[in-house]
Amino acid sequence: xxxxxxxxxxxxxxxxxxxxxxxxxxxxxxxxxxxxxxxxxxxxxxxxxxxxxxxxxxxxxxxxxxxxxxxxxxxxxxxxxxxxxxxxxxxxxxxxxxxxxxxxxxxxxxxxxxxxxxxxxxxxxxxxxx
Amino acid sequence: xxxxxxxxxxxxxxxxxxxxxxxxxxxxxxxxxxxxxxxxxxxxxxxxxxxxxxxxxxxxxxxxxxxxxxxxxxxxxxxxxxxxxxxxxxxxxxxxxxxxxxxxxxxxxxxxxxxxxxxxxxxxxxxxxxxxxxxxxxxxxxxxxxxxxxxxxxxxxxxxxxxxxxxxxxxxxxxxxxxxxxxxxxxxxxxxxxxxxxxxxxxxxxxxxxxxxxxxxxxxxxxxxxxxxxxxxxxxxxxxxxxxxxxxxxxxxxxxxxxxxxxxxxxxxxxxxxxxxxxxxxxxxxxxxxxxxxxxxxxxxxxxxxxxxxxxxxxxxxxxxxxxxxxxxxxxxxxxxxxxxxxxxxxxxxxxxxxxxxxxxxxxxxxxxxxxxxxxxxxxxxx
Numbered sequence: 001x002x003x004x005x006x007x008x009x010x011x012x013x014x015x016x017x018x019x020x021x022x023x024x025x026x027x028x029x030x031x032x033x034x035x036x037x038x039x040x041x042x043x044x045x046x047x048x049x050x051x052x053x054x055x056x057x058x059x060x061x062x063x064x065x066x067x068x069x070x071x072x073x074x075x076x077x078x079x080x081x082x083x084x085x086x087x088x089x090x091x092x093x094x095x096x097x098x099x100x101x102x103x104x105x106x107x108x109x110x111x112x113x114x115x116x117x118x119x120x121x122x123x124x125x126x127x128x129x130x
Numbered sequence: 131x132x133x134x135x136x137x138x139x140x141x142x143x144x145x146x147x148x149x150x151x152x153x154x155x156x157x158x159x160x161x162x163x164x165x166x167x168x169x170x171x172x173x174x175x176x177x178x179x180x181x182x183x184x185x186x187x188x189x190x191x192x193x194x195x196x197x198x199x200x201x202x203x204x205x206x207x208x209x210x211x212x213x214x215x216x217x218x219x220x221x222x223x224x225x226x227x228x229x230x231x232x233x234x235x236x237x238x239x240x241x242x243x244x245x246x247x248x249x250x251x252x253x254x255x256x257x258x259x260x261x262x263x264x265x266x267x268x269x270x271x272x273x274x275x276x277x278x279x280x281x282x283x284x285x286x287x288x289x290x291x292x293x294x295x296x297x298x299x300x301x302x303x304x305x306x307x308x309x310x311x312x313x314x315x316x317x318x319x320x321x322x323x324x325x326x327x328x329x330x331x332x333x334x335x336x337x338x339x340x341x342x343x344x345x346x347x348x349x350x351x352x353x354x355x356x357x358x359x360x361x362x363x364x365x366x367x368x369x370x371x372x373x374x375x376x377x378x379x380x381x382x383x384x385x386x387x388x389x390x391x392x393x394x395x396x397x398x399x400x401x402x403x404x405x406x407x408x409x410x411x412x413x414x415x416x417x418x419x420x421x422x423x424x425x426x427x428x429x430x431x432x433x434x435x436x437x438x439x440x441x442x443x444x445x446x447x448x449x450x451x452x453x454x455x456x457x458x459x460x461x462x463x464x465x466x467x468x469x470x471x472x473x474x475x476x477x478x479x480x481x482x483x484x485x486x487x488x489x490x491x492x493x494x495x496x497x498x499x500x501x502x503x504x505x506x507x508x509x510x511x512x513x
Contacts, residue, residue: 075187
């Protein structure tokens with residue numbers, strides 16, 4: 001499956017297993033930067049790791065410092081290989097711009113991406129290959 | 131987003147690496163928020179100053195970035211982790227890393243305000259002025275009560291705006307988004323600032339739009355508006371509120387929703403230390419607290435977090451002395467959120483009236499919180 005017409009937020013390309021959630025993420029409070037693991041027991045991705053995955057989530061919430069958390073993931077080698085948002089927010093966009101993590105927004109009505117399927121994001125051409 | 135020629139050149143690296151990084155950030159957030167262009171801003175307020183929030187990666191980033199980056203507009207900064215006049219119990223490593231961060235921001239030319247309430251410390255520009263505020267309570271408060279125009283910026287996007295003097299013209303910098311399409315109606319009488327905080331926490335989760343209208347409540351006082359702004363900023367992406375009937379959808383905020391937020395955030399019955407100040411306390415709050423504790427003493431350690439500027443004002447009118455006679459301790463330049471003063475090694479649980487503080491104490495400091503309003507705290511913990 002190829003999802004076209006995705007909106008490029010940060011350029012580049014990346015591939016990995018899809019880590020999918022409908023819940024927003026607070027990158028400062030909910031993720032261990034060293035491992036990329038979600039540490040909030042109330043989050044549906046609890047104990048899953050962002051490392052090497054294509055994170056498919058709605059948008060980030062909460063602390064403005066979440067942008068540095070995203071940059072830290074890159075420095076610790078725990079970063080996702082790409083991010084697919086329903087509506088990218090400023091924290092995700094700015095953190096990924098500095099960490100060189102490709103980001104696209106899915107358009108409304110795009111087909112759902114299944115947990116664990118291998119996904120390739122080509123942000124510059126606005127394509128997500130599932 | 132369209133860039134002017136000089137902006138394109140800066141993005142391409144012709145004006146150095148720092149400006150190229152800054153424009154890369156501005157382009158990404160411009161795309162994310164659907165901006166047509168960049169506009170000048172008058173003031174940037176940058177977060178990411180406390181070592182506990184940005185870690186080693188942040189320290190190294192700022193050290194390198196500050197070797198060439200210089201602020202282009204007035205830039206104020208968020209709290210650091212601790213009060214450097216009270217380093218007791220703060221690990222040496224933390225102090226060193228914190229000093230490096232302060233030096234980096236200093237090199238860039240920021241005003242070392244170390245406050246999350248710049249709106250209580252600095253002169254406020256005219257209504258309608260575009261600014262770039264990262265600290266979420268400051269963004270929400272300034273949009274909602276002061277008529278400034280900022281998106282809910284990130285630490286890095288506000289930094290990018292600081293050194294370019296520009297931000298995307300989008301979202302809450304345009305009138306359309308400032309007119310809420312969704313409302314929240316409270317159906318019970320609020321008794322304290324804590325009720326405003328709980329409603330804000332609920333609103334952040336419930337509202338996906340950039341602004342929200344609250345009805346069924348009186349116009350909040352400054353103290354209540356600070357609690358509300360901080361809580362909205364903590365749980366969501368919404369960056370502004372109005373008071374009154376909004377357009378469109380309306381969501382109820384009943385005692386049931388307030389209790390659900392309380393159950394999530396208030397994780398202890400009691401605590402072994404009281405922390406007040408997230409956001410940092412202002413003159414109003416210090417005055418109220420001094421009245422509530424007049425002639426009494428705190429029965430537990432009570433830490434008051436405020437900016438050094440507010441502490442100076444409070445000292446001039448005798449407020450700090452009155453509060454210290456009640457046993458309270460002032461911690462300047464820092465705040466409850468992610469401070470190394472409060473750790474799970476030192477404290478089982480904390481008493482606070484801050485919804486935002488409770489969220490970060492629970493989730494980041496891993497310390498339990500007894501959430502109580504200010505009047506209740508002074509009633510239960512003074513004699």
